Amino acid sequence: MEKDFGGFRNILIIGLGLIGGSIAVSLKNSGYKGKIYGFDLSEDRVKKAIEMKAVDEAFTDLKKIPWKEIDLVIIATPVKTFENVAKQIKPYLRKDTVVTDVGSVKGELVKKLQDILKPVKFVGAHPIAGTEKEGIENSVVGLFRNKKLILTIDEEDNSTKKIEKFWTDLGAKVEVMDPYTHDFVFASVSHLPHAVAFALVDALIELSKETGIDLFLYPGAGFKDFTRIAASSPTVWKDIFIENKENLLHTIDKFIQSMEKLKRYIEEENQDKLIEILSEIREKRLSLEKEEKDV
């Protein structure tokens, strides 16, 4: 099927950060023919977006946006701001414009946005892609290629099909999921690992203070990979943690139980149990690599 990015003629990206910027530069590099408009509260980011030619025009004032031309609005700000963004843009939207997002939290938030925006259609989307870097200047062309994109919709309709086509044409592998299931799954596989990475670096800071030895002088092989994600944006992650609080707290409790279990086996020097649990974990992790190669 021909690449038409869902047939949206002109697009507005709200929030000119790493993800918003990567959508823009990826569209430009994939032959998207429509205009790409940007909006951000920061003059600085707007300037950068224009300098980089990521967008055709960018604004810091909603009133100046040529709303009549816009078929698709992508909200790419931190999730905490979504409700406010929806309320602010609502008066300007054409009824047949589609609004979507790229946020890591869905669930209740999707329902709230649908309520605020109706009769305008809101389609929740979450690209499983990113880097630990921030800012439009770190945008990556092709960031979404061969990455999963979760559409959190209850039922298919014309708007959801167009959003699906938009992401497929950007190279993503689209998967549909219920918004609540989405939040549990990503609490487990993304938000929990980030929380754990943050806590690990925090523990090393505390241990360094306690002993006067700068432990950060000895980053071993696994340690750097491990804490790479601890360099992720504080604002983005504070919002995600709070927005997906219920699921995240549950997964943190489960993780602490696993940590306590491992601690107990080490305390008891329980060799059989240690071998058993470490072998099970190893196999699970290796099966991930196998699946990737099978793709």
Next chain:
Amino acid sequence: MEKDFGGFRNILIIGLGLIGGSIAVSLKNSGYKGKIYGFDLSEDRVKKAIEMKAVDEAFTDLKKIPWKEIDLVIIATPVKTFENVAKQIKPYLRKDTVVTDVGSVKGELVKKLQDILKPVKFVGAHPIAGTEKEGIENSVVGLFRNKKLILTIDEEDNSTKKIEKFWTDLGAKVEVMDPYTHDFVFASVSHLPHAVAFALVDALIELSKETGIDLFLYPGAGFKDFTRIAASSPTVWKDIFIENKENLLHTIDKFIQSMEKLKRYIEEENQDKLIEILSEIREKRLSLEKEEKDV
């Protein structure tokens, strides 16, 4: 200074796994002129080592080793076996042969090995290098190049200088540390991160069981890096955890405190504290990258 690998004419490597094998192939590729002998209890590994030409000769029977020729013995088995290995080889050693190791745990163990082996000199060494793979077939030429090598010695003498030259000629950056400090430092920067990675995968296994959703189908961006080290050898890590138990349990407690602190801030939706702690962590992690670039 000319590369002479400490002047050891012939070397015996006990334990033909990833590290032992990588020492052998790195020596062969760096112009080492002496003979490299290997020993392993497994016929299979001995065969592989010879097939790969990692070693000149390899044995499964200690009695068959040409002990008179051997100037350096490198113990590269799991740390749990060190005492037994030392006792077994003791009767065969020349008095001027030097024994060293590549283990991740020092402290008491170094003292015990020195006692068992004297008057033969034991020099504790720990190369900060490795991969999550096991086995001599995964050996890497140049694995130790530009990696830290910690020598855990109380005072310099002729033997320690020779071991230092051996590793420097393999490309490692040698640093001297007290054996007890070593164990605390590596409990924090290596053993704790491994324990955390194991616990994280374990938590995801438990959460998958609880909900019937296979969470391993959704490995997000950071998740794979993060759990790469959870595929590390169960035997090696069970031994390290038990051998360095006291330090490790202390760092696990500190880590759980950090996790509980983060959990509390999320529970309270304490935005200021979250931003404060996540920013401090981010800066610490980014300073690691900066230091690397400065090198």
